[in-house]
Amino acid sequence: MSDLIIRNCRPNGGDTADILIRNGRIAHIGTVTDAPGVAEEDAGGRIAIPGLVDTHTHLDKALLGHPWYRNDVGPNLLDKIDNERAVKKALKLDPYTQAMRQSLLSLSWGTTHIRSHVDVDTDGGVSAVEGVMRAKAELAGTVDIEIVAFPQSGLMRRPGTLELMDQAMAMGADMVGGLDPCGIDRDPKGHLDAIFALAEKHGKPMDIHLHEPAELGAFSMEMIFERIEALGMEGRVAISHAFCLGANDWNRTQGLIDRCAELGVAILTTAPASRDVPAIKRLDAAGVKVGAGNDGFRDTWGPYGSGDMLERAMFVGMRNNFRRDVEVERALAICTTGGAEVMAIEDYGLTEGGLGDVVVVEGAALADAVSRHAVRPLVVRGGKVVARDGETLRKAP
Amino acid sequence: MSDLIIRNCRPNGGDTADILIRNGRIAHIGTVTDAPGVAEEDAGGRIAIPGLVDTHTHLDKALLGHPWYRNDVGPNLLDKIDNERAVKKALKLDPYTQAMRQSLLSLSWGTTHIRSHVDVDTDGGVSAVEGVMRAKAELAGTVDIEIVAFPQSGLMRRPGTLELMDQAMAMGADMVGGLDPCGIDRDPKGHLDAIFALAEKHGKPMDIHLHEPAELGAFSMEMIFERIEALGMEGRVAISHAFCLGANDWNRTQGLIDRCAELGVAILTTAPASRDVPAIKRLDAAGVKVGAGNDGFRDTWGPYGSGDMLERAMFVGMRNNFRRDVEVERALAICTTGGAEVMAIEDYGLTEGGLGDVVVVEGAALADAVSRHAVRPLVVRGGKVVARDGETLRKAP
Known part of the structure; x- marks a missing residue:
């Protein structure tokens, strides 16, 4: 100090x-x-x-420091997921090294706090969590990292993953993650019961990826709400992406947004240009906590991104048609104070x-x-x- | 040489x-x-x-070289239009100087050809066209500029503007411009009849701004098609923005896209993140010519942008969810060969x-x-x- x-x-x-x-x-x-x-x-x-706050990224698997990865992957989400596991093996990608590279790149842009989802699957086991935990320990006080154990390849559809998630939490992961309980795992009840049980067992908060659009995402979100209430997890669950909150049906969507506010569900957005996304002004009006993140970048999923949360603030602004200075300032605030509130950074x-x-x-x-x-x-x-x-x-x- | x-x-x-x-x-x-x-x-x-090709920008009115413009403008399109005229007066913005600054900035990014809309209105008369024509003459062979006489403040709603447009064409503007015949001018028949008559009189092609979404834009676009056919203007009309081609009704939209292909209507996009936009793959499949542009940047309309068409290719890619290398290469091609075809650049x-x-x-x-x-x-x-x-x-x- x-x-x-x-x-x-x-x-x-x-x-x-x-x-x-x-x-x-x-x-x-x-x-x-x-x-x-x-x-x-x-x-x-x-x-x-x-300090800038990146509330949603993947420190274990950007390809920083590796040769250009030519992306020829198929169009489906599962193509991308399966491809990523294969590429990680082929490149012998080391989660510790990649986490150090990305965290320090982020620091060069002024990011001081990062929430990272880290893959847990039956190919890599908990090795990515181990690697990012090592980076987290080395960088404590320089870049503060929160680790979400993340079943990227699915939980119910790949037996053994749940036990590895449990192991990751026992090792000291900070949060329990989840992913598209319908779209990827094809078993919303199984998936959500399992991850909420893990959160309860380890006394940890949650951050759930939800890419499912429109009614499908709304259905999964309602099932999340039910479990938050049943387990008293108010204020301890974040939903990342939440594309269903950008759906057209105003009344339907407003009901979900209001429930997010009531249950203290934070929404973490990357404001992608190609998807329906929750409107920032609408979340603000409802009193929903909002953070932003760069998501993965320069990885097997896509070529874009620099790791810079000021650039992300620009993307948030552009996606939301923010043009006035006060609006662009709000986009920036999501990447500073908004993220700090979500990550409960004291004295920020x-x-x-x-x-x-x-x-x-x-x-x-x-x-x-x-x-x-x-x-x-x-x-x-x-x-x-x-x-x-x-x-x-x-x-x- | x-x-x-x-x-x-x-x-x-x-x-x-x-x-x-x-x-x-x-x-x-x-x-x-x-x-x-x-x-x-x-x-x-x-x-x-x-060389990169910027097929849609506004050389006369970026605020390059001026102090930061704090944007507090109202939410409506007319607020922004009226505000811009006022700011241009207050800053004594010189179209020649601004055009030189922006063109050379673009050249620093590798842009060799620019199509610029240039304001014609009853406040500034044809002075902006004069200024950009001077820059065009000075930069010929260095940055080649095509000038579209552009009734930014409306044509029918501001008497005297049509005569100024006629004057701009007589002075040597390269193309006749138009703007939201319903949304801004509130007289689609009057507006379109007037600008098509100008194009016929001066034997020049056209590039029409069309921000009108969904059915309103579809209606205006049909009226444009009717006049293209009636006057034999096939292959000589571009529509900029064309947000209505991003509307949800698949059959309705496909009909419009197919007509664009039949009538040789080029679509010029800036791929904004906040609006419905035509999907590049869909335009490609129908055989529609596509170019891209940076539009205005760092001006009274908004703070974003650098003038770089490689960055614009990234925005095109992000908006279209292009992730594979071949897809990103297509986004880039729109900013090179696509624009070159639209601007009919020989031996490009x-x-x-x-x-x-x-x-x-x-x-x-x-x-x-x-x-x-x-x-x-x-x-x-x-x-x-x-x-x-x-x-x-x-x-x-």
Whole structure:
């Protein structure tokens, strides 16, 4: 835990100020005159924001550092899932190494907190969880990682997976994951009963992938709601993607959104351009907690993405037709304070007493910073410089 | 017209070769051994593509070079239109200067051909057309610009505009533009009769903005078809945006798409994430010509965009859920050969006898280049180096 003065910055796009960090916490924002012996950085009048929060990604399987992967995979979801397991084997992809690479790449963009789903399946067992747990331990306090044990290849359709999920939780995974109980697993009752039982057994919260659109997703979501109520899991379940909340039937969809608010179900979105997605303003109006994530990127699923949550804020804004500055600022807030609330990050934000995490960005206004998403000149974590000009001080393996 | 050897490049992502340009044309692709006295560039094994083609933008009114514009504009299309005229006046925005800035920025990304809509209205008269015509003349052979006289503020609803459109065409604008005959102008018959009459009078082709969704856009599109047939304008009309071709009613929409193919109507898309848009694969299957454009960017309409057509190819790919390499390559092709066909650029492409326009890009494969859309190391136009490392040799005013 370090001391640092960041001079001449504009916290959250406001007036120019200095930020004094002492013992890793923000001690003062304003004019700092007397702090003898404390190291200084000059932000050159640039905007400072708190650490970016990526609430949905897959640290174990981006292909960072590997040669270009030519994607010829089939059109169905199961094609992609089966292909991924095969490619991981062929490349001998090491989850620890990939997690280190992606986490440090994210840190270079100013991301300080990541929630990662990590594959658990009968091919790889719990080795990916082990690998990402090792990265998590090494990076604690630099990039804080939350691990969701994730049955990517299905749970009921691949016997043995549930036992591995149980093992992953016993090893210390932070959350229980789930995936398309109808679309992938073809057994919604079996799937949801199993993962909720795991969450209850290990006393852990949940984050469930739900790509199922329209009525199918609505059906699965209702079954999730039923189990949240029955088990008293209010406020402890997130649903990722939730494409069914972007469906056309207004009344039907509003009922689901209102239930998310009542049951404290957070919605985590990547705001994909090609799918129906929940509208941010609609979730906000209903009081639903919202975070955003980059999802997997440059992996066997697709070529796009950089790992940058400022770019993701742009995608959130573009998907939601956010054009006014206040709207683009909301898209950014989902990638900072929104994610921080979902991940329950204590003392988050540029405020006295808050975490000494400061990201200096290029741009004359917050919306400009989102639009440009240029290389970050400076990233500070707990009062310590961790990245400069897009390069982390710690190098990835 | 210059001579140049580009050594050690991978034309369109294929095998490594040299490209010999003589008198501004590609003379040979392969191994070049004896070309004494010809200047050389080393592409370092990178991929080379032909010039990028931006078939839909607004050169007269991006705010490039101006301070950040804080966008607080109202939600309606007319709010945005009225606001823009007011801001242009307040900033004394000079269309020539803005066109030079944007064209050279585009050139730094490797864009060699641009179709620009240019505002004609009773506030600015034809001054924007004059300004962009001046930029067009100065940049001829460097960035080739096609000018569409564009009634951004409406035609029938603002008396005097039609006469100004006529004047713009008489001055030498290349195409007649139009805009939402129902949604903006509230007089589809009046609007379409007027612009088609202008096209007939001046013997020029047309490019019509059509944002109207679903049945409203379908109605306007049918009225456009009727006039194309009546006036024998087959192959000479493009429709920009064409959101109605992304509507849900499959049969209704397919009928419109098939008519576009029959009448040679090109569809120009920006692939926005927030709107229903025509699916590229569907247009391809019907044999409709497709180009892409960046539209306005960093202007009073919204903060996003960089002017880069490789980034636009990424947006096209993301909007269409293109993940396989061949799909991403198709998204890129829309921004190169697709646009070149729409703009009828002669001898376009990396082929012997073709234009000596070569853009060197970063990335191991074409899809990688689209995904990264990194700064272009080298842009060559007619055998002459025009930009290096993202900086044009000619500087903008």
